[in-house]
Amino acid sequence: MIALVDCNNFYCSCERVFQPALENRPVVVLSNNDGCIVARSAEVKALGIAMGTPLFKVRELIQKHNIAVRSSNYTLYGDMSHRVMRTLEAFSPDVEIYSIDEAFVYLDGIRADPYDYAARIRATVSRHTGIPVSLGVGPTKTLAKAANKLAKRRHATETSNSFVNNAFLKNSAERQADTETGLPLDAVRKKEESPTPKTIHEGVAVVNTPSEQAQTLAVLDVEDVWGVGPRNARKLRRAGITTALLLRDADLQWIRKTLTVTGVRTVLELRGQRCFQADMTPEPNRQIVRSRSFGRPVTRLEELEQAVAMHAGRAAEKLRAQKSAAGLVSVFVMTNRHKQGPQYGNSATLKLAIPSDATDTILAAALKGLRRIYRPGYAFKKAGVMLMDLSPVAAAQPMLFAELQAPQSSPLDETLDAVNRRFGSQTLRYAAVGFDHPWAMRREHRSPQYTTQWSDLPIVKVSGSP
């Protein structure tokens, strides 16, 4: 069996751990530049604010419901994620970290009852980190994902009842029935009690026996299946496949034709056959991208150069961290497509004579590319650097006639990385990055870096003490 552990509203939960006053308040966390809402507490979801909504569109709702707003604080979230993952590793030798807030925990060889074990994991993560998690357990990754959806619904029912209109808890069939019958929500909720009382409770769901599988998939909308995106969901719905159960039982030939092999794998996984293997030791990335929107429009080449130099430097750091060298350096700029006015976007890709991980080489290539694509008279919104054709440093292939004496790694970069690891990113940087960045990202609501900055440590006041 495989358990999918998913942190609930992860970024919001991180904020709450260090500011308990947020506990019973609706909370949102914003994307870079404070642009969109990328994380919502249960209360906010219940208000119907969608993932990815631009902040300026819901200003009034935020006022009205006293929603707490935070800029994203990736230093904090990254550290909290690490703590959660370390805790999980105590429960199984095989933990696959899938994203910042999710991990597959393999329970093969673990004797305990899966439900009890999952409940213990949940309680321990909560005690060690303060982060609430949901666990879905099933024989394949896709079924574990499905079980997790069920576990989350249950959890949400328990925590957000004061905000209700729990429309999002039910699948569309039930949503429909609900408006038709006009039944009070509580009555509706009783109808959807778990298949077997013990298998779904308190943020944990186990989907194992054939009947558990069928009952779970029957109440899951087809778009909620892992691997089915909005495009394919529309195709499936047009063909009458509206639930995960109908997808599971669909004709494989037809699926192959309509959704390619990716779809076939998903269907087989729903049938209990493992197609997505465990991946405990992730391969290095095949491509590295660093880009940011600007806090305000940028028109001058010099400012773009500083931004591109910064992205090139950070991309190179990431490259060195995974011990790769890049063969191709690409740079891109674009204007704001949401705005009136002349639009322009372009990219340039340069091939390095020898694959390199050196900041100076990559930075020089990126700036060269930028000067090639820059056009005056445009208000740029975003710039970025992309590294491709990556290979392990040890195996870097020089071109036949290139000079061979190029060093594999520069002592300068090694020092730069060491200093920045210790004193923080960008402590030491190339002069091309510059100093004042009026175009820098906006983060007006950022919380302190509680766990990674001495100066930001939370202070505990004991009552009665000064």
Place this chain on the structure above:
DNA sequence: TCTGGGGTCCTAGGACCC
């Protein structure tokens, strides 16, 4: 005023090889 960032995999079609 204000609209994120970073990835992967698959396929079709073109270019090319013998």
Place this chain on the structure above:
DNA sequence: TCTGGGGTCCTAGGACCC
């Protein structure tokens, strides 16, 4: 008059994930 068959590699674009 007649114009094969089989293969690889690369890339752009689409779809998905968080």
